[in-house]
Amino acid sequence: MFIVGYLLMAAAKVIDIVLLCFMWIVVARAVLSWVNPDPYNPIVRFIHNVTEPVLYRVRRFIPVSFGSIDLSPIIVFLGIIFLRTFIVSSLFRLSETLL
Numbered sequence: 001m002f003i004v005g006y007l008l009m010a011a012a013k014v015i016d017i018v019l020l021c022f023m024w025i026v027v028a029r030a031v032l033s034w035v036n037p038d039p040y041n042p043i044v045r046f047i048h049n050v051t052e053p054v055l056y057r058v059r060r061f062i063p064v065s066f067g068s069i070d071l072s073p074i075i076v077f078l079g080i081i082f083l084r085t086f087i088v089s090s091l092f093r094l095s096e097t098l099l
Helices: 002-033 044-060 072-098
Strands: none
Touching: 002 044, 002 072, 044 072
């Protein structure tokens, strides 16, 4: 059973790192919204293409803009924190019980 425990631990670590990276990309997207970046810059396009599908879904289901302030990155940020706390911690605990 220890192999399944290590597999779950590795999956939890990978999910945690992916969620952490995505959280920082959402932060970068919020910071880029404050300035007027070059839309043809590859980094700006990458950040926009990675975050827009998630932010669009949040905006579609929950209209969270007050005037010109878009609060969808905050909701995505809170969702990432929830997933990191709930799923990753649960997988770590489950893997510890199997070891």
